[in-house]
Amino acid sequence: MKILVLGAGGTGGYFGGRLAQAGSNVTFLVREKRAAQLARDGLIIESPHDKITLRVASVLAKDVKPEYDLIILSCKAYDLDSAIAAIAPAMGPHACIVPLLNGMTHMAALDLTFGRQRVMGGVAQIAATLTPAGHVKSLADVHLIVWGARETSQQPLASALGEAFAKTIVDWKVSDNIEQEMWEKVVFLSTLAGMTCLMRGSIGEILSTPDGKALMERFVAGNIAIAEREGFAPRPPVIERFRNLLNTTGSPLTASMLRDLENGGAIEADHIVGFMLGRARHHGTDDTLLGVAYTHLKTYEARQAAGRLPKVAD
Secondary structure (H helix, E strand, C coil): CEEEEECCCHHHHHHHHHHHHCCCEEEEECCHHHHHHHHHHCEEEECCCCEEEECCEEECHHHCCCCEEEEEECCCHHHHHHHHHHHHHHEEEEEEEEECCCCCHHHHHHHHHHCHHHECEEEEEEEEEECCCCCEEEEEEEEEEEEECCCHHHHHHHHHHHHHHCCCCCEEEECCCHHHHHHHHHHHHHHHHHHHHHHCCCHHHHHCCCCHHHHHHHHHHHHHHHHHHHCCCCCHHHHHHHHHHHCCCCCCCCCHHHHHHHCCCCCCCHHHHHHHHHHHHHHCCCCHHHHHHHHHHHHHHHHHHCCCCCCCCC
16 A cells, blocks of 8 residues: 655644655655755654654655545645545545645545545644654653544555554544544644633643633533534543543633644644534524634734734744
8 A cells, every 4th residue: 555645744744744754655745945855854753752863755846746645634634635645646546635734624525526535534633744854753641643534445454554554652542433533633723723822821821820720611612502503512531531621720721723823834723623613504503702813813814924923022
């Protein structure tokens, strides 16, 4: 099985690198600067437990050929259009895509371009970043990837990917209900991103305020109600895990969106919080906190577009 990973950043670099470390046939689709860096230094992964340097294959978009069986798509949601253009020439005759993007809106675009039979579902839970030196740095001992077939024809490739990840140190699962898993993630992520961005603080900092816990509970309860009306009510153990994470006193947990925002970067406002706000209004559920959080994020984007953000300290 030939695997193409779009990008060699935090998510793609980590999961693709672990597959390469275990002997899988992995190629990274990257830009020229990253390709030169990989050729010179190798793919360097730093985690709480190890630091490894891998010699990996890479390819540029202009050179990619339709010879891959599986494509792992790990870009930011706002880069989806360019990602689709980049991977389209790589799709072999029976290739499938495993998208690891945040939110849900990317699925319709991928289905429209490639057909539902070529698009699995997938989610990743990892806190990883690309350092200025080009190292893939895992920030916490969390590295879970979940994927699953949406059509029966995809099952052999889904199983083959499981066999590949079974040789790695990664936590993984082939789901028999991947859309449920995706909805559960967006319920949690939209709460985490909405609250930590709106309050500009960590879970622990929010909970230390007089009304922080009540607002957190109202936010997650609203998102759970949306998923219920979509037909994907989060399972009780998942809800318990959500609430444990969102109610841990002193927790330093934040959404990566907050880090992007504080660094003056692009954010996935429309794809995570905006998506859930739209579904809340469609179903007539409580949209107050989602509306406030989304307005906050869109105001940031307006200031960013106008060049009025404060400079980030070195």
